[in-house]
Amino acid sequence: MAAEGTSGPGAWSPGSVAAAASKHNVTSFQRRGPRASGTESGGCRLVSIAGTRPSVRNGQLLVSTGLPALDQLLGGGLAVGTVLLIEEDKYNTYSPLLFKYFLAEGIVAGHTSLVASAKEDPADILQGLPAPLLDDNCKKELREDVHNDETSEFNSKMKIAWRYQLLPKMEAGPVSSSKFGHYYDASKKIPRELIEASKWHGFFLPEKISSTLNEEPCSLTPGYIKLLQFIQKIIYEEGFDGSNPQKKQKNILRIAIQSLGSPLWGDDVCCTKNCDNSHSLTKFLFVLRGLLRTSLSACLITVPTHLIQNKAIIARITNLSDTVIHLESFIGSNRETNPLYKDYHGLIHIRQIPRLNNLMYDVSDVKDLAFKLKRKLFIIE
C-alpha cells in the first residue's frame, strides 16, 4: 500500500526496503525516499513496527499469522490490509486453533487486538490462548521431538517414488529466534500478565445488539452493521488510519472474527438456499476490506462454509477476500483410515492468494498439504 501525496488519510508506505534486497526480485525495491504523504507520517520513512516485516516479493508489510509454517505458505506472512478467510472444517476442531494462534501472536508482538465473536465472550477467548514458546528451555525439548521423527524417516528411503525424496522438507520446528512468528504450546495457557499488558477490544454480539436500529435499512443484518461500526470506531479513535498524527508509536490492529456467517450472527445464509439477505455477508466483506485497505490492520475471519448451501455465495465470498484457506479434517471421514494420511489430522487447501502490487504471487512448489497437531507444534507438510 504505497502512499499518496494528495488524498486524505493516506495509506502507509512500507518504507525503503533497500536493505532487504532479495534474490528473487531486485528491481522493484529501491523506493525513492520523498514519495509519500510526508504530512501525516512525520517523515518516518522506515516503518518499523514490532512484529512485522516487509515482504521480499513486493514490499508489502507483513504480519505473522502465528503459525510459521502457514506464513511460509503465504509468502512470508499475512499482508497488512488484507483479509485471511479460513473455511472451517466440519466439526470446528482446528479452525479455532488458527484463530487462537493469530490472537496469541498479536499479544506477543504487542499489537492491538480486536476480537469479535457471537458465541464466546472475548475475554474468555483471550484466557484460552496458547502460551508462547520462548527460546530458552523449550527449544531443547522441541529439537528432541523433531529429531525422533527424523531418525525413523531417514531409515526408510523411498524406492519407487524416489523423485519425491528430492522435494524439500518443510521446516517443522523453530529454527531461529526471530521477532516474527512464534511457536505456541497448545497445552499451556497464556500467562495472565501478557494479556493484561496488551491492548484489546472485544465485540460480543449478544451484548451489543440490544436496541433496534433506527437507521435506514441497508440489507446488512444488524449484527454486521454493529460490527462494522465498532471496527470503524476503533480504527478512527486509535488512529490506525493515520487520522491522529500525534501518535508516537505506530501499531497494527489485528481483527479476528469468529464464525462469520453462522446463524449466531443473525444471518441466514447458512440455513436456507435462497435467503432474503443474501448479500449481507458479501457487502460486509466488501466494506470491511475497504476499511482494512485504508488502515494498518489485518483481519482473520473464520467462516463455516460447509454450512452454506448456496454455492454461488461461497464463490463470491472467495472472490471478495484476499487469502482463502480451507481446512479439511479427517475426523469422521473415510480418509481417517487411509494409510497415506495416518500421521496427519487433516488437509489444508490454499484456495486463493492475493496478487498484491504484482502480476503474480509466489507459487509454492508443493500443492498437497496436510497438517498435524502435536502438543507444541502445528505442522504443515
Added chain:
Amino acid sequence: MFPELNDLLNASPDRAEPGKLTLLCDAETDGSFLVHHFLSFYLKADCKVCFVALVQSFSHYNIVGQKLGVSLTTARERGQLVFLEGLRSAVDVFFRAEGEAHPLHFLREAKAASLQPLYEFVREALEPVDQREAAWKRPVLLVDDLSVLLSLGVGAVAVLDFVHYCRACVCCRLQGNIVALVHDSGDAEDEESDVLLNGLSHQSHLVLRAEGLATGFCRDVHGQLRVLWRTPSPPAQRGRSLTFQYKIQDKSVSFFAKGMSPAVL
C-alpha cells in the same frame, strides 16, 4: 501493456479502434493481468480513461502500472485518468452518509434498483468539458470488475442496463471503448453471474477469456487465453477465435501456442 498480447490482438496504441466493447472473462483463475494490460495500453495511447476499480486500491494498480511503464499518479494529475477507488469510497458512503448522488450510493440501499449515479459519474468523467480536453483522444471506460456489483446487491439486469447506458454514451456518442472484467463462476450455479456473462458476451466485439489449464496446476504455464472476435450487430455466423497459453512473469506475460511452452520444448 504486454507487447506479445498486442501482436496477438493486432492492436497498437497508435491505432485504437473506436466504439468497441471488450469483455474480459476469467474462469477459475485470476484475469486481472488483462486489466493491467488494457489500462497501460490506453494510457499509452493518450486516451482519456475512466477507471472504476472496485477490487483493489489505487496503489496496487499504480505499482503494477509502473512495472508496465505508465504512472497512474501522473496520469491522474494531468487529468488523463479519472479513478474511482471503490474500496475507499465504500467506506465513505457506508459510514458518513454522503449525498444521493454518490456513485456507490447503492451500498446503502436494501435493494439497489439502478446504477444511475454510477453512470452519471462515468458520463461526467468522460465527456469533454471544454476545448482543452481535446488534447486526449477517444475516451475509455474500464471496469474492474462487474461481478463485484452482483455481490453487493445489484441485480444482473441493473448491471446490464448500466453497461447498455455506458455503451450508448461512450461507444456510440463519444466514439470511445469500454473494457470490463467479469468472473465466470463455472459450476458454482450462480445464475445472476451467468445471466450477466451471457448478456455481455453477446454485446461485445472482443472477448478475452482466461482459464485455468484443464490438466491442473503447472508451474510454467499459468493458464490459457481464448480470444474471440465478434461482430455483435448484425450477429455474424462465427467469429474468429484463437487460443493461447500464457505464463505471467514479473513485468510481462509471455504467450505461446498450446503445448509450445519453453519449459516443455
